[in-house]
Amino acid sequence: MRAMLLDTPRRLLRAADIPRPEPGPGQVLLAVKACGVCRTDLHVLDGELPDPALPLILGHEIVGTVTATGGGPGVDRFGIGDRVGVPWLGWSCGECRYCRSGRENLCDRARFTGYQIDGGYAEYAVADARFCFPLPDHYADLEAAPLLCAGLIGYRSLVAAGEAERLGLYGFGAAAHIVAQVARHQGRRVFAFTRAGDRDAQRFALGLGAEWAGTSDAPPPEPLDAAIIFAPAGPLVPAALRAVVKGGTVVCAGIHMSDIPAFPYDVLWGERTLRSVANLTRKDGEEFLALAPKVPVRTEIEPYPLERANEALDRLRAGRMKGAAVLHVAAV
Numbered sequence: 001m002r003a004m005l006l007d008t009p010r011r012l013l014r015a016a017d018i019p020r021p022e023p024g025p026g027q028v029l030l031a032v033k034a035c036g037v038c039r040t041d042l043h044v045l046d047g048e049l050p051d052p053a054l055p056l057i058l059g060h061e062i063v064g065t066v067t068a069t070g071g072g073p074g075v076d077r078f079g080i081g082d083r084v085g086v087p088w089l090g091w092s093c094g095e096c097r098y099c100r101s102g103r104e105n106l107c108d109r110a111r112f113t114g115y116q117i118d119g120g121y122a123e124y125a126v127a128d129a130r131f132c133f134p135l136p137d138h139y140a141d142l143e144a145a146p147l148l149c150a151g152l153i154g155y156r157s158l159v160a161a162g163e164a165e166r167l168g169l170y171g172f173g174a175a176a177h178i179v180a181q182v183a184r185h186q187g188r189r190v191f192a193f194t195r196a197g198d199r200d201a202q203r204f205a206l207g208l209g210a211e212w213a214g215t216s217d218a219p220p221p222e223p224l225d226a227a228i229i230f231a232p233a234g235p236l237v238p239a240a241l242r243a244v245v246k247g248g249t250v251v252c253a254g255i256h257m258s259d260i261p262a263f264p265y266d267v268l269w270g271e272r273t274l275r276s277v278a279n280l281t282r283k284d285g286e287e288f289l290a291l292a293p294k295v296p297v298r299t300e301i302e303p304y305p306l307e308r309a310n311e312a313l314d315r316l317r318a319g320r321m322k323g324a325a326v327l328h329v330a331a332v
């Protein structure tokens with residue numbers, strides 16, 4: 001099969017012909033139709049996340065159809081030809097204190113797709129059937145892909161933000177463009193923060209229901225009840241804390257962030273909460289994939305053929321992506 005391989009961090013992905021994987025017990029083999037490109041892929045590529053399983057196939061927003069199953073527990077959830085989605089959480093132990101308390105996202109032994117398990121930048125992928133999701137018919141393959149991480153993590157972050165009416169979104173990319181639509185659907189008011197001068201992203205946010213869009217180094221026109229930080233920039237943390245009211249919450253949604261600068265205690269005082277969101281649970285996925293077509297969430301995508309994955313990653317790094325990049329894996 002054709003695949004884009006990460007041989008070692010900080011190098012371009014390499015187009016390669018490699019053997020098609022075989023599904024083991026509990027796994028399904030998927031013909032990949034589309035795979036979203038996520039900022040986490042950049043963090044793996046750039047060596048910012050430790051110990052990726054090299055050589056590695058990136059990609060944890062996989063839309064594919066089942067072409068074979070490996071037998072064993074769970075595989076009967078799906079039949080040949082079913083369309084499924086594969087998210088970042090590829091496996092959890094089911095036994096640790098986190099798994100046993102509804103927090104498999106924090107599992108001590110969790111394994112992640114496109115990081116410790118080969119992902120979807122390829123024509124085929126294998127996945128543990130218990131961690132795959134059926135996908136709503138409402139979405140075509142390319143449009144469904146960003147739901148699987150940008151959507152799921154965005155949704156988990158939105159839940160973590162609590163009942164906030166005035167919601168700030170820092171970094172208006174793939175996740176924020178989905179969260180803004182869900183938040184509006186829930187009757188919240190959305191304030192979008194972008195890099196200075198990024199008028200395109202600001203217009204994009206306003207078009208998706210944000211009532212205000214501006215730069216992250218300036219305060220919002222009124223105080224916020226909560227904020228979600230999607231951009232991997234530590235200085236946004238004190239900025240967002242300053243923007244929220246007493247009792248407000250700031251959620252850091254990324255897996256990696258540059259260092260957070262020191263800030264006076266004043267900024268946190270007043271029972272403001274600062275927290276992160278890590279990974280996802282299958283419950284998040286089930287809830288969000290049921291909600292998305294009801295909103296309905298519309299995903300804005302930039303499609304790239306599989307072979308141009310490096311270009312998609314470059315554009316994402318440069319902040320030039322409007323919405324979500326998705327690799328289109330055409331059948332040969």
Ligand SMILES: [Zn+2]
Binds near residue numbers: 096
């Ligand atoms: Zn566990």
Ligand SMILES: [Zn+2]
Binds near residue numbers: 038040041060150
């Ligand atoms: Zn992701």
